[in-house]
Amino acid sequence: MPFRGRLRDLSVGHQAVNVARAHIRAVGEQAVATLKLTSPAQTAVQLPGSRPSDAQYQIEPLLYSLLMTDSARASAQSATKPPGLRERMRATVRKEVVEVALRLFIEQGFDGTTVDQIAGEVGLSRASLFRYFGTKEDMVLQGLEETGLQIAEAFAARPDTERPWEALRRAFDVLTQANEQAPEQTLAYLRMLQETPSLRARHFEKQLSWQAMLEPEIARRLGVSADQPEEVGPNSLSGAALACLDAAATGWVACEGAVPLAVLLDRAMDTLTE
Numbered sequence: 001m002p003f004r005g006r007l008r009d010l011s012v013g014h015q016a017v018n019v020a021r022a023h024i025r026a027v028g029e030q031a032v033a034t035l036k037l038t039s040p041a042q043t044a045v046q047l048p049g050s051r052p053s054d055a056q057y058q059i060e061p062l063l064y065s066l067l068m069t070d071s072a073r074a075s076a077q078s079a080t081k082p083p084g085l086r087e088r089m090r091a092t093v094r095k096e097v098v099e100v101a102l103r104l105f106i107e108q109g110f111d112g113t114t115v116d117q118i119a120g121e122v123g124l125s126r127a128s129l130f131r132y133f134g135t136k137e138d139m140v141l142q143g144l145e146e147t148g149l150q151i152a153e154a155f156a157a158r159p160d161t162e163r164p165w166e167a168l169r170r171a172f173d174v175l176t177q178a179n180e181q182a183p184e185q186t187l188a189y190l191r192m193l194q195e196t197p198s199l200r201a202r203h204f205e206k207q208l209s210w211q212a213m214l215e216p217e218i219a220r221r222l223g224v225s226a227d228q229p230e231e232v233g234p235n236s237l238s239g240a241a242l243a244c245l246d247a248a249a250t251g252w253v254a255c256e257g258a259v260p261l262a263v264l265l266d267r268a269m270d271t272l273t274e
Contacts, residue, residue: 094132094142097122101139106188110140110196137202140192144203148210150174156217164221168214168241169269175245176262183257190253207242214238244268 083091100121104113115136119129133139155171162170179186193199218234219226226234248264 090132093122093124097124097129097132098139098142102189105140105192106185110136110192110199135202137199140189140199141202141206144206145209147175148206148213151210152213152217155214160221164218164237165241165269165273167221168218168237169265172241172245172265173262176260176265179261187253187257190249194250194253207246211235211238211242214241240272241269244272 097118101113101118104117104121115129116126118139119126122129133142151171151174154174155167158167158170193203215234215238216226218237219231222233222237224231224233245265245268247268248261251264251268252259252261
């Protein structure tokens with residue numbers, strides 16, 4: 001067949017495919033309008049052999065794929081599926097990097113440890129390592145957001161009969177009890193934070209996020225609105241409580257753990273109520 005003839009046939013074929021796709025989309029949109037479809041589980045098409053208790057209402061996969069946007073499809077998949085292999089592998093690699101990085105930082109100092117050393121020990125290139133952590137500091141501080149959430153949850157779980165200050169002190173037991181399980185490691189970690197200016201700065205940023213997590217519950221207990229800037233009580237209490245926590249941690253490192261962190265925290269917070 002001449003070359004031009006083949007091109008003409010290809011063009012006709014592409015047009016036919018586009019017409020078919022448009023038809024499928026039109027049919028699908030009409031079906032959505034009729035059935036008020038919001039997810040694959042809501043269309044009235046029972047699968048052969050399924051029982052009423054089964055997930056029996058499904059839509060033809062190709063049609064649903066055409067109708068969903070990429071973001072909606074990703075959202076639906078993430079809502080119905082457990083973490084995939086890639087996510088689990090990523091979490092495993094991050095955990096290994098943190099363990100190796102902390103060991104090297106404590107042995108050699110934060111500034112004395114290079115990113116290339118960490119990457120070499122975990123078998124990654126420098127570029128690959130930075131796909132998991134944006135900065136060297138993140139390898140040290142990546143768990144602080146989760147700690148802040150745990151403190152906020154513990155605070156919210158305290159009885160309403162407790163004064164906010166006492167409830168905050170008891171919420172900090174999340175930290176003091178964890179530190180009691182491995183005091184030497186925690187001392188080394190806190191010493192590194194205190195002796196490294198870049199880590200201190202980033203740690204302060206992380207604690208500001210803790211403050212934001214605590215303030216809504218403090219406001220509720222005080223009976224004020226957290227959205228009104230003139231209501232300074234929640235900010236004052238959360239900031240003061242975290243300042244006491246920092247003072248206790250500094251004293252604990254200075255005395256090499258001779259006095260328990262919980263005792264020092266009690267002293268610091270009691271000072272503001274005497």
